[in-house]
Amino acid sequence: MSDPAVILLIEDEAQIRRFVRAALEAEGYRIVECGTLAKSMSQVNEAKPQLAILDLGLPDGDGINFIRELRTQSEMPVLVLSARSAEGEKIRALDAGADDYLTKPFSIGELLARVRALLRRNKTDGTAMETSFCFGEVEVDLARRQVTRNNQLIHFTPIEYRLLCAMLANTGKVMTYRHLLRSVWGNAHIESNHYLRIYVSHLRQKLEDDPTQPKHFLTETGIGYRFQI
Amino acid sequence: MLYLLAVALVAMHAGRYAAIIAAFLSTALLDFFFIQPRFSFTVADAQYVVTLAVMLVVALIIGNLTIILQRQTAAAVERELQSQALYQLASQLAGATSLEQVATATRSFLYETQDCLSVLLIHRDNELHPVEQGHSLNSVLQSVVALAALKQAQTLSLPDDDDYWLFLPLPGSTYIRGVLAINFGKIVPSTISDQQNLYEAIASLVAIAIERLHFVEVAQRAQIQMTDERLRSSILSALSHDIRTPLTVLYGMADTLSLTQLPQSARETVSAMREQVLYLNSMVSNLLDMAKLRAGNIRLNQEWQPLEEIIGASIKLLGTALAQHPVKVILPSDLPLLKFDAVLMERVLCNLLENAAKYAPPTSTITLSAQVDGDKVHISVRDTGPGFPPDKLDKVFDLFERGNAESSVPGVGLGLAICRSIIQAHGGEIHASNCDGACVTFTLPLGDPPVIEMGSDNE
Numbered sequence: 001m002s003d004p005a006v007i008l009l010i011e012d013e014a015q016i017r018r019f020v021r022a023a024l025e026a027e028g029y030r031i032v033e034c035g036t037l038a039k040s041m042s043q044v045n046e047a048k049p050q051l052a053i054l055d056l057g058l059p060d061g062d063g064i065n066f067i068r069e070l071r072t073q074s075e076m077p078v079l080v081l082s083a084r085s086a087e088g089e090k091i092r093a094l095d096a097g098a099d100d101y102l103t104k105p106f107s108i109g110e111l112l113a114r115v116r117a118l119l120r121r122n123k124t125d126g127t128a129m130e131t132s133f134c135f136g137e138v139e140v141d142l143a144r145r146q147v148t149r150n151n152q153l154i155h156f157t158p159i160e161y162r163l164l165c166a167m168l169a170n171t172g173k174v175m176t177y178r179h180l181l182r183s184v185w186g187n188a189h190i191e192s193n194h195y196l197r198i199y200v201s202h203l204r205q206k207l208e209d210d211p212t213q214p215k216h217f218l219t220e221t222g223i224g225y226r227f228q229i
Numbered sequence: 230m231l232y233l234l235a236v237a238l239v240a241m242h243a244g245r246y247a248a249i250i251a252a253f254l255s256t257a258l259l260d261f262f263f264i265q266p267r268f269s270f271t272v273a274d275a276q277y278v279v280t281l282a283v284m285l286v287v288a289l290i291i292g293n294l295t296i297i298l299q300r301q302t303a304a305a306v307e308r309e310l311q312s313q314a315l316y317q318l319a320s321q322l323a324g325a326t327s328l329e330q331v332a333t334a335t336r337s338f339l340y341e342t343q344d345c346l347s348v349l350l351i352h353r354d355n356e357l358h359p360v361e362q363g364h365s366l367n368s369v370l371q372s373v374v375a376l377a378a379l380k381q382a383q384t385l386s387l388p389d390d391d392d393y394w395l396f397l398p399l400p401g402s403t404y405i406r407g408v409l410a411i412n413f414g415k416i417v418p419s420t421i422s423d424q425q426n427l428y429e430a431i432a433s434l435v436a437i438a439i440e441r442l443h444f445v446e447v448a449q450r451a452q453i454q455m456t457d458e459r460l461r462s463s464i465l466s467a468l469s470h471d472i473r474t475p476l477t478v479l480y481g482m483a484d485t486l487s488l489t490q491l492p493q494s495a496r497e498t499v500s501a502m503r504e505q506v507l508y509l510n511s512m513v514s515n516l517l518d519m520a521k522l523r524a525g526n527i528r529l530n531q532e533w534q535p536l537e538e539i540i541g542a543s544i545k546l547l548g549t550a551l552a553q554h555p556v557k558v559i560l561p562s563d564l565p566l567l568k569f570d571a572v573l574m575e576r577v578l579c580n581l582l583e584n585a586a587k588y589a590p591p592t593s594t595i596t597l598s599a600q601v602d603g604d605k606v607h608i609s610v611r612d613t614g615p616g617f618p619p620d621k622l623d624k625v626f627d628l629f630e631r632g633n634a635e636s637s638v639p640g641v642g643l644g645l646a647i648c649r650s651i652i653q654a655h656g657g658e659i660h661a662s663n664c665d666g667a668c669v670t671f672t673l674p675l676g677d678p679p680v681i682e683m684g685s686d687n688e
Contacts, residue, residue: 104476193532194566
């Protein structure tokens with residue numbers, strides 16, 4: 001690795017900062033810590049981090065406003081830390097521009113996996129998007145608009161194919177209902193979550209071994225979906 | 230002319246009959262003293278007969294007019310007194326801050342101005358209750374008529390023994406709020422019906438006062454409830470944050486340790502620490518959930534969705550807890566969308582599956598199935614474990630109730646209680662049974678799923 005990636009860690013609890021920092025430094029990242037939102041904006045400009053890890057429950061302000069402000073000047077990925085049963089908060093953070101979330105308590109393994117995925121995707125952004133995907137027995141060739149499973153051609157309706165593409169384009173990242181509805185249907189069906197659910201279940205039936213226990217088209221309950229290879 | 234003045238004066242002071250007599254008398258006197266021949270009632274000139282007749286008629290008319298004018302004046306004065314009294318009552322009622330004050334003000338007003346007794350009855354739970362202690366109706370018949378006045382929304386009267394009662398409904402904006410019962414004692418009913426307008430005016434004043442108090446109460450209750458709810462949710466979220474922070478730290482530290490090189494025994498200790506932290510975390514989640522559910526006013530975020538979605542999410546969330554137990558899912562292929570709160574339903578399925586995994590023998594299969602039955606769907610989770618103790622089948626859903634209190638399996642008896650609260654909030658039912666193991670079945674109403682239009686999506 002040439003220059004180590006710089007990660008901005010915004011968390012008010014010193015002990016959480018301590019073990020998160022230790023885990024990330026062990027992986028070779030450089031960490032810039034912030035205990036308050038007030039300081040974090042200046043750190044964004046000074047340290048030029050490639051990724052931010054943000055606790056939503058900071059005492060000195062609304063983390064969601066911070067994300068909005070950040071998005072006006074930077075596209076860097078944001079990983080949000082939040083408590084379970086705070087689905088509304090997570091959705092608002094994701095819709096404001098956060099890229100992923102972790103529910104407290106979280107394991108180091110999960111944290112590192114999310115950080116890696118976010119940094120990797122950020123690197124491929126801007127360059128041409130991958131044109132083929134393989135998961136399970138499924139192969140998707142975006143250039144030829146072909147999907148095969150066990151070398152059998154699978155037929156998709158236009159909407160199903162658009163949804164599949166939208167999910168593949170955000171591999172590993174959680175997508176809110178609103179985000180998916182907007183990118184597949186446009187603004188017309190922004191409140192019709194059940195349309196989305198029906199179409200996701202179509203994709204599962206066509207591409208998953210066991211649609212009731214999916215391995216790739218995962219449900220993020222109360223929030224949206226996540227596609228993983 | 231002087232005679233006419235006398236007639237008018239008599240009419241003013243002595244009434245109609247005296248005025249008539251005065252009219253005749255004055256005509257007679259005129260005839261006696263002034264008409265030729267004087268000092269005799271005989272009239273010489275026929276012309277004077279006409280004069281006398283005109284005089285008599287004019288005297289009678291003036292007398293009568295005076296009487297009518299006087300009566301109208303008296304009525305106007307009385308009306309003014311009444312409206313003044315009504316105004317007084319209205320201002321008293323406007324200042325009243327309780328139903329008792331309304332009742333007292335009305336009662337003393339009626340006693341002082343109309344000399345009658347009254348009882349204010351308020352409509353609550355389909356019955357009429359007296360507002361003031363010690364001032365109530367004294368016969369069953371009176372209560373029946375009062376209730377009839379309420380139901381029919383019209384004024385009813387009742388001559389009862391020696392008393393004459395009037396029951397006036399008190400109309401509010403949405404329904405009749407009560408009845409004002411007035412006891413006139415032994416007054417002739419006709420004078421009461423003369424004044425019925427006045428009593429109805431009083432009743433409507435009382436009704437307005439009661440309505441105002443009602444809305445004040447509603448507003449206050451809403452205010453208290455809102456403050457209460459805000460306080461409770463801020464306590465819960467503070468609690469949840471304060472407990473989760475050290476749990477997150479503990480879990481993260483144990484996790485960090487487990488990634489380093491450790492001797493076997495230390496590795497086992499670290500892994501046990503992680504497990505215990507997770508267990509503590511799920512217990513805290515359950516307690517906080519229960520506190521929220523128990524507090525009432527659960528806000529369900531219900532949406533139409535396929536059941537299989539939430540099943541997959543629950544199985545994935547449980548992860549290692551289900552590692553030893555494959556879950557077999559049996560769903561009808563035509564199962565319609567169901568309307569539920571995804572997060573809460575995930576809680577239900579997780580609790581049921583986790584429970585099954587705790588008690589079922591290792592590597593045995595847990596079965597999750599759904600069946601449509603009439604207007605609802607039955608969803609069951611079944612394991613092949615020892616089942617519930619038969620004598621506790623209907624108790625397992627109670628708070629802090631465990632199938633076997635001394636069981637070595639950890640738990641505090643919250644999981645099933647939470648399931649029941651959530652299912653009940655969705656309008657369903659939950660039951661436990663034993664058939665080759667434990668089986669928990671819950672129902673959800675099918676409702677009316679939205680129509681999905683795929684017209685434009687067929688290529």
